[in-house]
Every structure is written in structure tokens, then in C-alpha cells.
Amino acid sequence: MSSSSFKHDLFTQFARIGKALGSANRLKILELLAQGERSVESLAKASDLSVANTSQHLQQLRQSGLASARKQGQSVFYRIAGNEVIRLLDMLHHVAEKNLADVERLINTFLTVRDSLEPIPAKELLERVRKGLVIVLDVRPREEFEAGHIPNAVNVPLEELEQNLNEFSPDQEVVAYCRGPHCILAYEAVARLRKKGLKARRLADGYPEWMSAGLPVEETK
């Protein structure tokens, strides 16, 4: 059957992508790329790898169709190849949270206070926003925020959160969200806010889910 060779070739191609997802360092880099375009050096610094090593990982990501690159001057800027890659990463997180006991444990121990950990559902958030009870924090990159966000949300990309921590009052509850329901940015924002003694929670879903649930949306023009 000639189909078996076709199938084998096809699976070999799929495996290229799988392989690219099979290294913690590469996933770390992808996560950074998902926050926006970045140069090799900046990625190397942020992921704590040597420049040469980072460059090699980036080339693998490019060859497996997960990232693409643009040269400007002496710098090369890499970015996520498309939205489908972000959805693939989200599914990866989802499967990990659901099927790997270690992951659930990790997340729980990191977010220390167990009982206030529950993510807030979209509908509940909407009511509380209307009543002015919570500040909604959007930790996605600026461009994504501007393309559409939850009404009255404040945009503080994760990188800038540290510098803006003082802007939040300790009495006000903060609800953070980002892309998917498994987006690590939101987890991390919550963790950092809590460390500063703030009341912080996560939105149960991310922006795509909010949008496709038909909930109100605001755009920056």
C-alpha cells in the first residue's frame, strides 16, 4: 500500500513540530515570543541561555513552523508564526493541567493560598466590574489589548507589572486575565500581586473565550 509511506512521511512532519515542543527551554522561548516580537539577544537574556544556544533553538522553532523571523539592521526579530501556534500551546497547557498530576500540584503550591485560588467565572466578573468592585488587569502585550479587551480593563503587560505594583490599592480586588484559560501570564501576575499582599484572582477563561461567549468588548482606537 503506497498510503503507508504517505502516512509515515506525514507523521514524520508532525513529529517535527512535536520535537520542537519537546524542550523546556524552547517552550520558555515560545512563551516569551507569545508576548510579542523579540530579538535573539533579548530572548537569550530573558530565558537565561547563551546567545548561540538561543539562536539554535530559534532556528529549530522556525524550521518547525512555530516561529518566523524578520531582520532589521543588525538584529533579527523572531515572532510566533501565527494564532494557531498560540492555540496549540494553549492545548498543550490544557492537556498538561488535566492529565499530569504534577502540573496541578505545581500550580497549586505556587499560588500558595489554596482557598482564594479559585478562578472567577466570566459572568461573575462582569457583575463585579459593573459595580466597580474589581480592577480588571489585562496582562497581554499592548497590540493585543488594543485590538480588543474586556470593558474597563487596565493593560499592564507582565514585563511592566513589577514597576506598576504600587498603582494598585491593597483594598481593591484585582482579576487578571490573558489569552487562553491556561495562559501562564495570568498565573504569574496573580502570584506577583499576592506576594505584595494584594487581593488577586484569575479570570477562569481568557480573552478568546470571553469574546466567543458574546460578552461585551471594548476597543482602543
Add this chain to the structure above:
Amino acid sequence: MSSSSFKHDLFTQFARIGKALGSANRLKILELLAQGERSVESLAKASDLSVANTSQHLQQLRQSGLASARKQGQSVFYRIAGNEVIRLLDMLHHVAEKNLADVERLINTFLTVRDSLEPIPAKELLERVRKGLVIVLDVRPREEFEAGHIPNAVNVPLEELEQNLNEFSPDQEVVAYCRGPHCILAYEAVARLRKKGLKARRLADGYPEWMSAGLPVEETK
């Protein structure tokens, strides 16, 4: 920052799943599992690997949370860990089709006749079914078919297609579908039908998309 160790641990866990997806043979096995529960020996035969090797791959799939197992008598039956795994695989196919030129080329050369290759959109199919112009072929496993399918569709799981090829008349157009829009089962069904000289096309989307588009659905009780 203690968060960096947390993040590293988390990515290491995610990478376990990535690694599991990073082998053509393991993906082949997963694809078989996606068609239904199977024993180690049967998987070994179907994927043309030694039993010991298959067993090792299956253990990796289990440890990475992609598959689970059940022992019955002297056999061990493995199955896909959950629906989220099927969606993960679908996203993997999607990214591959979209971002790897090799994959598009492969699919096109396999489905030989380029001009009749276009998948049929859901709405068009619905009309043609009403007029009795096409046979709709559901190649998913029996249980999934019974849980819900396109009205008047015929269920022939891919494994049984070869034996039932004579049931189709050469004048009747056949439209095959399965799970997601990137499900390989449908591609393969179309290829096999065409090889027999039948007029075969693929539905542009899979059953989940058909359902969530609010199109009519039939159940076997």
C-alpha cells in the same frame, strides 16, 4: 525570584508532552488509539513495530498523560486519555498544514487529482444530501458515530472500508468526514475511494465543527 524555578518546572512538564509528540511512530500509535481502544499486540501489528517497542512507546504516552490503559485478562488495552488529547492532535495537524510547506505538498501529491480535491463546505453538503446527490461517509469509530452524526450518514470505520468498497456505486459522489478538519482518517478514506475510481471528496470541517455550527444532527439510539 522563586517564580523562575516554578516556571522552569512547569515548562519541563509541558515538554514531557511535547517529547511524547516528537516521534513519528508514537504519533502513528496515537492516531490508531484515536480510532478506539486497542491492545498492545494489535497496535504493534497495525503500526508495524515490534511488540516490545510498541509497549515502550505506550508507556511513554501513558506517562505523559496522552493515553491510559486498562488490563483485561492477559491483554492490556490502551486508549486516548481524553477529548482534549484529540483536540491537541488536531491543533498539531492544523499548525503543520498551515506552516509546513512539506505537509501541504504531501497531502496534495497523495490526493493526486488536484482540481477535484477541494473539500466541500458544510452548507453545500447539506443541500446535496437533501437532494440525494451524495452519500455521506462517517469514518469515525462506531461509538462516536452513534453518539451523534450528520443526518443520513453511513458509518464505515476506516478499518472496515476496504471490505465495503463494493457497496458504493461508481456514479454516486461520496463525501467523507471524521473528527476535526485535519483528521487524517478522512484524507485516507478519500484516497482509497478514489483509487477504486469513485468520486470522493472531503467535508471541509469535521463533526465537532458541523455540530457547533448548529447544523442538523442525528443520533443512533
Add this chain to the structure above:
DNA sequence: CTAATACTCAATAGAGTTCTTGAATATAAG
């Protein structure tokens, strides 16, 4: 033109993965 910067390339040691082989274990059948 020279130096500095940003990145890639090539070679390589060490670690990890794959597949094979043969033995070990568990269950069922005679």
C-alpha cells in the same frame, strides 16, 4: 577603514532516545 554589535555556523562532549534482543512476569487454557 576599523571597531563594535548582533547573530549564525561548525565542531564536539555529554546526555538522552530509539529499537533490538532475550529474559521475566502475569494470566488463561488444556
Add this chain to the structure above:
DNA sequence: CTTATATTCAAGAACTCTATTGAGTATTAG
């Protein structure tokens, strides 16, 4: 109790992947 069947385990050869090192290339700044 013995044998057959289905699966797993363990060890090892061949191969692939990762991170490091130092050199090489391209672009900009002085």
C-alpha cells in the same frame, strides 16, 4: 501443573539532541 499468550523489563548498540566553545559573517557607528 504445564504450556501458550500477552505484556513488560533490562541491557546495550546506534543514533540524535543539547549546550558550549570559538570562529565567521553582516551591519552599523565612529
